[in-house]
Amino acid sequence: MNIAATPAHLITVHTDQGPLSLPPGSTLSDALAHLLPLLNKPAEQVATAVNGEFVARGARTAHLLQDGDAVLCFSPITGG
Secondary structure, three states: OOOOOOOOOOEEEEEOOEEEEEOOOOEHHHHHHHHHHHHOOOHHHOEEEEOOEEEOHHHOOOOEOOOOOEEEEEOOOOOO
8 A cells, every 4th residue: 555645744634525735734624625516515504523523613723724624514403
């Protein structure tokens, strides 16, 4: 298996849309800016989790991503 090296000035996060390379210090909001056009949904219609832990919409701008993090975007479940 040949895995391409990521330049030292980038981190790679794993998403349901494939790997995403971002600069260090990137937040979940930064990642979503790249992912939402692929999902064809506004941010308000997407729930997020990093490494299996739910991240609330209001916490996305403060949630720093680390190299190797797994970012999942999904439709929130509503009802009752």
